[in-house]
Amino acid sequence: MKTASLSKKQDEKLKRPFILLAIMLAMFMNAIEGTIVSTAMPAIVSDLGGFSLYSWVFSGYLLMNAVTVLIYGKLSDILGRKPVLLFGIAIFLIGSFLCGFANSMTELIIYRFIQGFGAGAVAPVASTIIGDIYKNDERARVQGYLSSVWGISAVMGPALGGLLVENLTWKLVFWVNIPLGILSFIGIWFFLHENIEKKKRDIDYLGASLLTLSISTLMLVLVEGGNWSWASAPIISLALVALLAFILFILQEKRAAEPMMPFEIWQERSILIANLVSLTTGVMMIGLSSFLPTFVQGVMERSPTVAGFTLTAMSIGWPIASMVSGRLLMKIGFKSTSLLGGCSLIIGSLILVWMKPEAGPLLAAIGSFFVGVGMGLTSTSFIVVIQKTVSWERRGIATASNMFMRNLGNTVGAALLGGVMNTKLHSYISEHEPAGTEVTIDTANKLLNSEEREMLPDTVVKVLQEGLTLSLHTIYLIVLAFSIVSFILLTRLTKNK
Incomplete structure (x- = not known):
């Protein structure tokens, strides 16, 4: 029995265009946060200091987002979409406001945790609302609109961040979201109406706590695994805590009246495969966004702007395909549309694998686009x-589970591919280090700066570029392998819905 629904009378009163606009504003606010902050980080570090904590500005946000996304999805099924989304937006805005007042890197990281705590509600609940207020034949088109928001933010974020930092202050990088969030909050408050059935709520607090403990420790292991030794006591201890908490979580879910994660939804083949492919494509996405600019700048010796262009190509291809997919889903079905996407992933990965240093950034952009x-x-x-x-009553958690798997893929990919690159590059440098020089992995940082690169001896530049080419080629082979796995999984879809 449904715990909440939109009555026919209320449905007639729904101002769907206004709700859609409010949701797109919330999604844009959430999506632009990553790209706009990345551009501002050099200025922030210069002002606040604490370079050693640099990565935690991103990791803290990622951790809280990943930890809470499933919980918010389930709460939206119990309490309704509106209160959960409004709560998430409010917490996100409080965190954004505080970030601009940070006086140290430690303070900024704490405020980013608050931001991430609110952000975890935005994407899954916003997407779920679209599923609630639009019919099956409309959802594909509207979900395409939401996907386009991510592409637009990826293009606008770096440029907007650069303008704000260069001409005004880095604080505005965080505060620019506040008016967007307020408008979104007002729109959802006034235009979204839900008929929530009054009954006693049995919220699985223990399950939520165990899930939070398990995911947060796992994410900490993956984020810090590249900085600490994988065999070190802290990493092993955290991994054991994550495993034990997850086992206890499974046991709790089997006995809970309203489990935080109803495992039976994973028994539906389409959901299982969709979530597994989201995991593999999450690894691919982080492999592309993290390492393609390194290849373009360090090996091809192009500017950061050109390197950014190669990633922008992916940001353009994504929303275009999202909007086209709406029509494809209606004409050829879910399975065929997904398989077309799987083919495109393989084509793009093959282009990156075949890419040579002398090929130029245009080929990199084409691979990124596919x-x-x-x-x-x-x-x-x-x-x-x-x-x-x-x-x-399960749409919220089902939507959130898919987004969580992509977040997990991003984090696993960052740890896996980063480790592969460092190992390969270190091995190549050790074997080919020019006599009389002290070349390390850290020396490769100088390849990314044209002035510092010119100060290096030609022999050192050659070794570093060859080592980087070999390392990144290995990463793209791994990305190709994940694209093939994704395609194989997609062929297992039996229903062409």
Whole structure:
């Protein structure tokens, strides 16, 4: 029995365009946060100091986002979408406001945790609301609009961040979201109406606590695994805590009246495959966004602007494919649309594998574009089919589970691919280090700065570039392997919905 629904009378009063606009503002606010902060970080570090804590400005936000996304998804099924989304937006805005007043890197990291705590509600609950207020034949088109928000933010974020830092202050990088969030809050408050059935709520607090402990320790292991030894006591201890908490979480979910994660939704083949492919494409996405600019700047010796252009190509391909997928889903079905996306992922990965240093950034951009098309076709198809497969009372957690798997893929990919690159580069440098020089992995940082690169001996530049080429080629082979795994999984879809 549904715990909440939109009555026919209320449905007639719904101002869907206004709700959609409010949701797109919330999604834009959430999406632009990553790209705009990345551009401002050099200025922030210069002002606040604490360079050793640099990565935690991003990791703290990522950790809280990943930890809370499933919890918010389930709470939206119990309490309704509106209160959960409004709570998330409010917490996000408080965190954004505080970030601008940070006087040290430690303070900034704490405030980023607050931001991430609120951000975890935005994407899954906003996407779930679309599933609630639009019919099956409309969802694909509208979900495409939401996906386009991410592409637009990826293009606008770096440019806007650079303008604010260069001409005004880095504080505005965080405060620029506040008016957007307020408008979104007002729109959802006034235009979204839900008929919540009055009954006693049995919220699985123990399950939520165990899930939080398990995911947060796992994410900490993956984020810090590259900085600490994988065999060190802290890493092993955290891994054991994550495993034990997850086992206890499973046991708790089996006995809970309203489990935080109803495992039976994973028994639906379309949801299982969609979530597994989201995990593999999450690894691919971080491999592209983290390491393609390094290749373009360090090996091809192009500027950061040109390197950014190669990633922008993915950001363009993604929303275009998301919008096209709406029509494809209606004409050829879910499975065929997803397989087209899987083919595009393989094509893009093959281009990156075949890419030579002398090929130029245009080829890198083409490969990036095809990967973006693949991401757009698959991600939109997944959200639509998941929301069609489950009932209202499980739509929130089902949508959140898919987004969580992509977040997990990003984090696993960052740890896995970063470790592969460092190992390969260190091995190559050790074997080919020019006599009389002290070349280390850290020396490779100088390849990314044209002035510092010119000060290096030609023999050192050659070794570093060859080592970096070999290392990144290995990473792209791994990305290709994940694209093939993704395609194989997609062929297991039996229903062409």
